[in-house]
Amino acid sequence: MIDKWGVSAEAAVADIGDGSVVMIGGFGTAGMPDQLIEALIAQGARDLTIINNNAGNGETGVAALIKAGRVKKIICSFPRQADSHHFDAAYRAGRIELELVPQGNLAARIQAAGAGLGAIFTPTGFGTLLAEGKETREIGGRQYVLEYPIHADFALIKAHRGDRWGNLVYRKTARNFGPIMAMAAKTTIAQVARIVPLGDLDPEAVVTPGIFVQRVVEAAPLPLHAVA
Amino acid sequence: MERLNRHQMAARVAKDIPEGAYVNLGIGLPTIVANYLPVDRDIFLQSENGLLGMGPAPAPGEEDWELINAGKQAVTLLTGGCYFDHADSFAMMRAGHIDICVLGAFQVSVHGDLANWHTGQPGAIPAVGGAMDLAIGAKQTFVMMELLTKQGESKLVEACHYPLTGLGCVSRVYTDIAVFAVGPSGAGVLEMVDGLTIEDLRKLTGVPLRESMAHLA
Numbered sequence: 425m426i427d428k429w430g431v432s433a434e435a436a437v438a439d440i441g442d443g444s445v446v447m448i449g450g451f452g453t454a455g456m457p458d459q460l461i462e463a464l465i466a467q468g469a470r471d472l473t474i475i476n477n478n479a480g481n482g483e484t485g486v487a488a489l490i491k492a493g494r495v496k497k498i499i500c501s502f503p504r505q506a507d508s509h510h511f512d513a514a515y516r517a518g519r520i521e522l523e524l525v526p527q528g529n530l531a532a533r534i535q536a537a538g539a540g541l542g543a544i545f546t547p548t549g550f551g552t553l554l555a556e557g558k559e560t561r562e563i564g565g566r567q568y569v570l571e572y573p574i575h576a577d578f579a580l581i582k583a584h585r586g587d588r589w590g591n592l593v594y595r596k597t598a599r600n601f602g603p604i605m606a607m608a609a610k611t612t613i614a615q616v617a618r619i620v621p622l623g624d625l626d627p628e629a630v631v632t633p634g635i636f637v638q639r640v641v642e643a644a645p646l647p648l649h650a651v652a
Numbered sequence: 653m654e655r656l657n658r659h660q661m662a663a664r665v666a667k668d669i670p671e672g673a674y675v676n677l678g679i680g681l682p683t684i685v686a687n688y689l690p691v692d693r694d695i696f697l698q699s700e701n702g703l704l705g706m707g708p709a710p711a712p713g714e715e716d717w718e719l720i721n722a723g724k725q726a727v728t729l730l731t732g733g734c735y736f737d738h739a740d741s742f743a744m745m746r747a748g749h750i751d752i753c754v755l756g757a758f759q760v761s762v763h764g765d766l767a768n769w770h771t772g773q774p775g776a777i778p779a780v781g782g783a784m785d786l787a788i789g790a791k792q793t794f795v796m797m798e799l800l801t802k803q804g805e806s807k808l809v810e811a812c813h814y815p816l817t818g819l820g821c822v823s824r825v826y827t828d829i830a831v832f833a834v835g836p837s838g839a840g841v842l843e844m845v846d847g848l849t850i851e852d853l854r855k856l857t858g859v860p861l862r863e864s865m866a867h868l869a
Binding site: 451452453454455477501502503504505512515516522524525526527528529530531532534535546547548549550551552553554594595596597598599600601602603604631 | 699700701702703716717718719720724729735736737738739741742745746770775777778779780781782783784785788789815816817818819
């Protein structure tokens with residue numbers, strides 16, 4: 425019987441090795457798989473490359489991973505916030521490398537990886553610092569920049585409900601990067617608030633089909649609060 | 653000369669947003685525009701983190717931190733609104749499905765170049781978010797900003813010296829002193845506050861300005 429559930433958060437992240445490339449879902453703390461990140465910190469993997477929209481808020485999640493010194497490089501669109509002090513300190517001390525990507529290009533590059541595309545031409549960033557040195561092309565009278573897919577070894581995402589085949593639905597704006605990160609990683613681990621029996625999720629409303637999800641972990645999320 | 657305050661600026665921008673428009677309001681000053689949208693028009697507010705039909709802030713104590721806007725503030729969803737992922741959200745922008753975005757700016761050039769993401773100062777940590785996608789993707793990009801810096805320098809310039817967000821993407825600039833059309837043929841003045849002449853405005857900004865006869869939509 426295929427059962428993608430049945431593992432603890434600790435067991436689900438056990439094979440994330442040093443130097444892994446790990447996508448982490450979330451926009452700020454909405455959609456951030458807090459319990460999986462806690463387990464990853466406890467597991468001890470180092471020199472990680474993290475892909476996330478932000479670079480941590482406050483003391484938990486991605487911020488805690490950075491604080492613990494586990495992140496070698498972060499690929500994100502919006503690292504600097506009022507409560508991104510752990511990233512700020514690591515960046516200013518030269519302990520973390522930053523690849524800044526416009527948010528839509530970040531999404532498109534992740535999507536390209538998940539869709540098996542070799543590269544994309546995007547209009548975003550043309551003529552700016554963030555496209556410096558990159559190949560450009562005029563197509564149909566508009567200027568585009570060549571950008572490559574972002575693949576990952578693992579994606580850690582948070583969903584609302586999942587079943588033992590790995591089908592997922594999300595909740596409100598906590599969906600954000602979850603569906604595309606699930607498609608772009610070799611191994612996707614979803615933290616869900618509740619596992620439901622097969623058939624409970626309306627097939628018309630499944631957002632992430634189980635083919636994109638390898639492990640489902642049931643974990644009550646930590647309470648969320650305002651972020652800066 | 654009586655300058656517009658932030659709320660009057662927001663109300664002025666709101667007046668130009670038509671019935672049925674799909675609109676993205678940038679974080680900061682443009683967010684206030686939502687408070688002045690005419691209630692008799694169906695206007696669809698999009699938020700980059702995956703919602704369409706964004707409503708006002710919830711009552712204190714009613715916040716759901718999985719229902720937030722681009723500024724990570726708690727919001728609500730209007731009846732008929734919906735959620736989607738980041739790929740769909742940025743497809744809405746990049747392919748021109750969004751009719752209007754309203755952004756803040758450090759500088760705008762008379763040709764519509766925008767600088768609003770990075771001061772380029774040594775030691776500054778850059779953060780771009782969705783600004784570049786919005787600026788070049790929406791059918792029309794409006795900028796809402798005070799015309800002058802605290803030091804009295806014009807933020808409407810011949811050429812931006814801050815790092816660019818997008819080239820030739822802005823069509824309209826709403827300020828506390830005047831409303832400008834910008835684009836390939838340079839800047840024109842659409843409106844200005846009482847007690848000011850176009851010559852005064854040319855002196856304040858230091859850029860060539862046409863008296864534009866264009867009518868606002």
